[in-house]
Amino acid sequence: MSHDGEGLYGILNERNIKEVQFGVDKRFPTWYGSNVYFDPESRALGYLEKNGSDGLSGSNGTNGHNKGDVQFWLDTLYVCEYCFKYTDNEEDLAGHAKHCRFQKHSPGKIKYKSPNYTIKRVKGTKHRLFCQCLCLFTKLFLDNKSMYFKVDHYEFYIVYETSSTKPMGFFSKDTVSYYQNNLACVLVFPPYQRRQLGTFLLDFSYKISKSEGLISGPEFPLSPFGLIGYVKYWSLKICWEFSEGELANMEKITLENISSVTGFRISDIITALKYLGCLGESDEIYLSILRKKLNRHSCEALVEDEYLLLDD
Incomplete structure (x- = not known):
């Protein structure tokens, strides 16, 4: 998804974060490089340059990695699996998880609820920081159409297991679409793939369109995998x-x-x-x-x- 030419900003030719620790028990490699987590000069996590306004408290952005490495700027990015706030420090993530306000009550309004899955709509205007952090995370796993800052004109439809508050994937939808697109970008997070959740989310996007009386479809161009x-x-x-x-x-x-x-x-x-x-x-x-x-x-x-x- 893109807005005002921002869509491809920050994409690098090679991965620069080696792994993601997603919550306390999920660790996996990134797929693509992105510099939007970092201060461009120091290569420290950007929120550290902003006194913690966008993430958790943390150290110096290297968590033990050799700064001389030409590829990886960070060995491990620690990301809250409830709100997508991030840090370079494992202890800080563990401390945050105990008090994350979305651990007990995930954001948004329920738009689908079956015994297996729940989908909630989260508006960028109402939960701006949550949506921005979600978009930052997305950039590590999609190589195109992933903005991260201007989220006010987007809605995010996030899928959960009905018994859980841990997001498994999402799609975004532009609320102001000249072509009446019903989806801007879609991602099922690595730990939850191979469950047909991508198909499930695509189908839901068309349910929204049909409820509005629209003939619709995704924003183009699609990625090869998309x-x-x-x-x-x-x-x-x-x-x-x-x-x-x-x-x-x-x-x-x-x-x-x-x-x-x-x-x-x-x-x-x-x-x-x-x-x-x-x-x-x-x-x-x-x-x-x-x-x-x-x-x-x-x-x-x-x-x-x-x-x-x-x-x-």
Whole structure:
């Protein structure tokens, strides 16, 4: 996601933070480099230059690392798994976690609540520091479309296990979108991947759009991984509609029919049908092929309408 040209600011060609300690029991390597955590001259964590206004108290930003190393500026970044505040000191993180106000009550308003998962909407205008720290964290795992400071025009939809207050992933949505995009960026945090939560969040973004009567889709351009995720999701949803949904008994289908039912943009539907090998010349849809494509067990990650709480 980007705003005022800020989107790619801070991205480096190589990783500069070696690992993240996320809470007390989750440690994993970063995927991308970002200098936005640091003062550009001293390479100390930036909040240390601001008297602790953006993070926790900490030391000198090196936590034992050799400053002469040409790649890593920091061995370990310690990040609160409830509020995303950060430090370079393990003891400071442990002390903060005991008193973090979001440990018992996560921010935002519930928009979906099932026995398994809860999604909460957090407005950038209301929880600015939380959203800024979330965006800083995101920059370590997305290589594009990740702003971090100007969050006032964004909403963040954060997924939790219903029994927990630990965020597992999120997507952001621009509240002022000329193209009526329903998603700016999406990330499932490393410890929670391979649970189909990405598909779950994409589906929820379309539920929001449909509740608003919009035909919508993500902000472009998509990253390579983002495009793969979307093509698989669009294909899954279209196949399901033809197999068990509103299009199951229709003999003649147009792209407009599919768009009306799914809420997908026609250009995205074409991309998915080409991926499925079900689109011929003159946009002819091969229904017999399409109806055989669905794996009936693959829809388990989709949002269940009965648990939606979208009315404001």
